[in-house]
Amino acid sequence: MPNSELSTEEKIKDAAKKIFLEKGFGSATTRDIAECADTNIALVNYYFRSKEKLFQEVFRDSFTETFMPVTRILNDDLPLEAKIYKFVDHMTELLKRDPLLPMFVLSEMRGENSKICESLTELQQQGSSLFQAQLQEEAEKGNIRSANFEQVELSLMAMVIFPFLSMNMIKMKKNLSTEEFHQLVDERKKNIPEMLLTYLRQKG
Amino acid sequence: MPNSELSTEEKIKDAAKKIFLEKGFGSATTRDIAECADTNIALVNYYFRSKEKLFQEVFRDSFTETFMPVTRILNDDLPLEAKIYKFVDHMTELLKRDPLLPMFVLSEMRGENSKICESLTELQQQGSSLFQAQLQEEAEKGNIRSANFEQVELSLMAMVIFPFLSMNMIKMKKNLSTEEFHQLVDERKKNIPEMLLTYLRQKG
DNA sequence: GATTTTTTTAAATAAATGTTTAAACTTTGA
DNA sequence: TCAAAGTTTAAACATTTATTTAAAAAAATC
Structure with missing residues (x-):
């Protein structure tokens, strides 16, 4: 453009x-x-x-850009396995385009930062995904184990987002180019769902 | 004190x-x-x-404080299962004491920040844990599945550290006090190893 | 105990930064 | 075409911030 x-x-x-x-x-x-x-x-x-006002706009946009897709995909009407694969794939592609997004949003939320909290009380409500409910259903049907699904969702987020939060750390430590880093996170598109689904399907 | x-x-x-x-x-x-x-x-x-010099010292300390325990525990002479449990437990306790540590280190490494890279060329070398080698051994013995162990280690780090990087996000979204947040990460001390070990033990 | 060194204080300096002003320029609409 | 509104520019302003200075106070050394 x-x-x-x-x-x-x-x-x-x-x-x-x-x-x-x-x-x-x-x-x-x-x-x-x-x-x-x-x-x-x-x-x-x-x-x-003002700088502050401009920042607020950028932050709002970035927050939405990061977390709208999360709730959107997790609320999709899709079977569990497909949903997990889709989530990892789409989020990874989003973050490959804009790798600094989550670090920006989360780092500006450090401390008990009041500057941000205002613009967030509205935005946070959108959360509470149906994903956990879906997991609960599957567990009741006996398709997956019963588990703490709050933790499962958090782990899913962690495994997808963390590599981008520590991108430069990883690139530095393993001497990776951007392209090689992309390969690394692309591999995780298989890897993360595999781990998660293996765990869920193992009847506890 | x-x-x-x-x-x-x-x-x-x-x-x-x-x-x-x-x-x-x-x-x-x-x-x-x-x-x-x-x-x-x-x-x-x-x-x-100068402010810069003071920052460098604080950054060096924080970097070491965050990542020394990681390599130390992952290089411990312990059986796989015990090591994973110990890692999650010790890192969680460390981060409960100093929850802002990883966000600080990682956020100051954003961009192609040259300010930091100098003091890091020395520190980064300490890495390359024997953890992956241990996983490889166990795989060869047939005790666990063969997998991309680089990814497994990254996922382990992600699941432990990410909740602290997004601490305020989580506290805000779920309306948690600090104590309740600590409960949440304490639960993960069981949860994370369980998921990881279930995955590893499932023969692919 | 006198002198030298280290530490502390308050004030000054210089540079950086967010914000404003006022005039020049461009576009718009009648 | 002309006036009004919107946009751009360069410069100025006021504040904040990192850093320095110089003198006072405290501690250490002889």
Whole structure:
């Protein structure tokens, strides 16, 4: 997408997203963002009033972009196995495109950060997926073991998202290029569902 | 530990650790740190020369504090099952004491941050655990299935560490107190090894 | 006990950063 | 075409922040 076709406002927001995701709110400066958007700092405040307001918009978008797909897929009307495979596949592809997304969202939620909590009380409600209910059903049908499905869901999230949170750590430790890292997470598309389903199908 | 028995230098470093872990390098200020250490900002530079230098020390410590136990336990001379249980238990207890540690380390490694890479070339070498070799052995003995053990180790790390990276997210979404959150991760001490071992023991 | 060194304090400095201003320029609509 | 509204620019402003200075206080050394 040739950036010259975007409005100034869009260019600034895109730049802000890039800078905020790379550096976090504290280390990002208005000048960084303006330069990255190929404009000047006055325009940043002209369109968004303040760094804080601009950040709030970027954070909201990023939060939604990260967690909407999660709830959407987990609420899909799909059999368990297909759903798990789909979830891992789609989330992995999303995070390959935007690997800094979860680190940004989670790191800005550190401490008892009140700055974020406001914009979150609305967004958090969307959660409470039907995934756990589906697992419960399958367990009652005797198709899978009975287990703490809250923990299962958390482990699923962890196995998919964690590699991106520690991406640079992994790349550094194993000397991987971006492409090789992508291979690594692609392998997990088979691996994670396999582990999860093996566990669930083993009658306890 | 009554902080009056600590030297000024130690008080400043402790304060720096607290502030840096809560806010990250960019949002932490020398004044924050000085105030938290109950001294003035000149002393911060007197003992540590600059915010950057102080940060480097805190980062090095935090990195070591987080990942030394990982390699230490994974290199322990223990049977597989005991080792996995011990790993999850010890790491969980460590992170309950210092829940912001992994977020701090990983978030400061975002982007192609050169600031960090220097102090890391030395530290990273310590890795390459014997854990994967042990899994390989067990597989050859026929005790566990053959699998991609790099992925298994990564999943183990993910399942233990991720809940702390998303701690505030989880607490917010499920309305948990710190104590309730601790209960949640304590349950995982059984849960994670159970899932991992069930998977490994299932002959593929 | 005097002197030297180390530590502490308060204030100053210089640079960076978020924000604003005012004028120039462009677009829009009558 | 002309005025009004919207957009852009460069510069200024005010605040914050990292860092330094210089003098005072405390501790150590002789």
